[in-house]
Amino acid sequence: MTRWTGKDLPDLNGRTVVITGAGRGLGLITARELARAGAHVVLGVRDAGKARRAVAGLPGAFDIRSLDVADLTSVRAFADSWRGDLDILINNAGVMDIPGTRTADGLDLQTTTNYTGPFVLTNLLLERVTDRVVHVTSQLHRQGKIDVADLDWRTREYNGMSAYQASKLAVVLFSLELQRRLTAAGSPVRSVLASPGIARTSLAAHSRSNVINRFTFLTNDAERGALSVLYAATQDVPGNSYVGPDGLGGLRGHPALRRQGEIGLDQDMAARLWDATTELVGKVAPLAPVTAERVDWQNSITVLKDRRQ
Template sequence: MTKWSAADLPDMSGRTVVVTGASGGIGLITARELARVGAKVVLAVRTVRRGRTAAGLIPGRTEVRELDVSDLGSVRRFAAEWTGGIDVLINNAGIMDVPLTRTADGFESQMATNYLGPFALTNLLLPHITDRVVSVSSQLHRMGSPQLEDLNGQNRPYKAMDAYNDSKLNLVLFSTELQRRLTASGSPVRSVVAHPGIAATNLAGHSAAGKVTSALRFLFNDAEHGALPSLFAATQDIPGNSYVGPGGFGSLKGHPRIRRPATAGLDTATAARLWTLTARLTGTG
């Protein structure tokens, strides 16, 4: 099996890529590697100061713009201020296993950051997107439930990892329905999903899951390898609705290849219902 790596990235000169959550971790590596091969990379970040520091580490063309994907007001401002085309949108920003908090819009923070915000951002930017949308999910979507009767988690006890798993399953379902809609409209734009396997980043460094990852680091991807599925999904000629992850056992680590998401993530009826509910909740789509 060919071991695809960042050395295999094509020339991206003349192309514009937006990467959310690009001030650190996998997002920063993704932005760095795309800029290295010629793309103009827009780092869409919650804290501009951190974004500028990150951009200073990246050789190539970069721009830093403020975006808090958990805040619909911020998402709307970002989209309204955008002019010109976007070749690739990478919905990378995410949080994991955090205490219960509500956003300014009243949304549970993990659902807002990992799913509702990316849903709204993608729909608002879609008229500008010419190539593809990459949604960064997680293998833990396999343990999620879409919770269609209580999408915002207001009527059940809060369990942080359950909320994370649910948000990542919803992101896969969103990608499935987005591709169906793109295909039905005759659009050439593709919607694909990437996941980093189990990557040793600071995403879950505060949690029990993060402590296990740290202790068993040799079994999992480092951040450089964790970024490869996003880079592969953003640049390779793959079909819409592809699910890209590490090629090793259990898709925990290794070089990227096309895998298969959970069957629940390909349920078109659930995906369509979820889209309708989310569009109503966010006022987009």
């Protein structure tokens, strides 16, 4: 069996890619490899100086832009400043098993970083996207439980790992519903999922679950973990594919088409989640001053909804 690696990337000259949270970890490796293959890579990051230092000296074309995916004002500003086409959007930024904290918009930080912020970013940029949106999820989506009435952990007791699992399931359901809407609208754009398996990065450094990183025979190094993202971003895979490592349990190995958990294929749940998320984000919006800019944003978030027949 041939095992896909970064050497198999196609020529990406002329392609523009946005990757969020690309100043370190899997995002940085993905950015490096895509740029090496010729893509113009835009890193959407919280710390531009750190990202600039991270890509200094690497071959290829990089553009560093400020983006905090957990801050909807920052997300809007990033999307508003975008000009021209965007071939590939990679929603990579993420946090895992962090304490319950509220964002500037009053939303749950972990849920917003992993799911709600990328949901808004994707909707705002969607009309610019020509090829695909890649959502970085996790095998832990299989343990996820979503309460559409309390997406944002207001009434339930918050638990860091449960919130992570739920956010990664939300990402899987987001991809499902996004693909359904794209297909219904006759769009050629694809929504694709990537799971790195378990890759040794600093994601879980503070978490009890980090203990698994000691068992290196069970896990991918960061370079191999990033291959799933690279494969999902560049290979000719069907819409709503789930790309993950080919080894036991989808935890390590080289990228292959795998199957998301049954729970991630629940179309009814995906539609309800989309509506609940739109409603949640709509509640945040009135906190910001009413400007023409915001009206545009609200219109664009429902753009696919309006096209649905």
